[in-house]
Amino acid sequence: MRRAKSVRLHNVAVGARQGQVDLMRSVSFDRNPLAQTVKSTVVSGSSEVDANSENMVSVPIVRLAAIIEERLEERNDIALLKLDIEGAELEVMNDLMDRDLLRHVRLTVVETHERQFPELRRDYRMLRRRVAAAQLEDRVFLDWI
Numbered sequence: 656m657r658r659a660k661s662v663r664l665h666n667v668a669v670g671a672r673q674g675q676v677d678l679m680r681s682v683s684f685d686r687n688p689l690a691q692t693v694k695s696t697v698v699s700g701s702s703e704v705d706a707n708s709e710n711m712v713s714v715p716i717v718r719l720a721a722i723i724e725e726r727l728e729e730r731n732d733i734a735l736l737k738l739d740i741e742g743a744e745l746e747v748m749n750d751l752m753d754r755d756l757l758r759h760v761r762l763t764v765v766e767t768h769e770r771q772f773p774e775l776r777r778d779y780r781m782l783r784r785r786v787a788a789a790q791l792e793d794r795v796f797l798d799w800i
Contacts, residue, residue, distance in 0.1 A: 665717065665722075667714065667715045667716060667717045668697050668714050668715070668716040668717075668740075668743070669716065669717055669718075669719040669722075669740055669743065669747060670697065670716045670717070670718065670719070670743050670746055670747060671718055671719070671720065671746040671747055671749070671750035672716065672718055673716065673717055673718050673721070674715075674716055675713050675714065675715060675716065676697045676713070676714060676715075676716040677697065677708075677711040677712070677713055677714075678695050678696070678697055678711060678712050678713070678714045679695065679696055679697070679699065679701075679704040679705060679706055679710065679711050680692075680694070680695050680704060680705060680710050680711070680712070681694040681695065681703060681704055681705070682703065682704060682705045682710075684705070684710065693741075694741065695741065696740075696741035696742050696743065696771075697714075697716065697741075697742075697743055698741065698742030698743055698772065698775075700742070700772050700774055700775065701741075701742065701768075701771040701772055702771075703771055718750070719747050719750070719751065720747075720750050720751055720754050720756055723736075723751070723756050723759075723760075724754070724756065727756075727759055731759070732759045732760065732761060733759060733760045733761065734760075734761050734762065735760070735761065735762050735763075735764075736760045736762070736763045736764075737763075737764050737765075737799070738763070738764070738765045738766065738799075739765075739766040739799070741768060741771070742768045742771060742772050742775070744765050744766070744767060744768070745775060745778050745779065745782060748765065748782055748786075749782065749785070752785060752786075752789065757789075757791055757794070757795055758791070760794065761794060762794055762796075763791075763794060763795045763796065764796045764799040765795070765796065765797050765799055766799040767779055767797050767798070767799075779797075782797065783797055
């Protein structure tokens with residue numbers, strides 16, 4: 656993938672802001688780091704991660720909206736945006752919608768994490784309503800998996 660002109664890899668967390676953030680790792684991260692990396696998150700409240708500071712690592716976070724805006728300066732649209740960002744999709748999707756960027760993405764698929772973050776279920780429902788109200792249901796799918 657590194658050789659593909661249209662693929663850019665960023666070793667960072669994505670969110671709705673720039674800076675540094677604590678990445679919380681799985682409660683079983685030490686037993687199997689490679690397999691348990693998929694549960695890491697920057698959003699607190701999941702029972703699947705260890706919010707103990709000893710199991711966190713500080714990582715750079717970038718504003719996904721800024722990256723998309725940069726790409727849109729180079730081209731008219733983006734073919735595919737896939738988000739599986741362990742709870743951070745709420746903040747990111749709302750930021751993208753605030754900036755009206757999803758209209759420039761032909762297909763957005765998002766894995767949402769209502770089960771991992773029960774206290775955010777109301778916010779997920781509000782996001783679904785917002786996508787419908789913006790008439791983006793034909794290009795934004797919030798039920799990836």
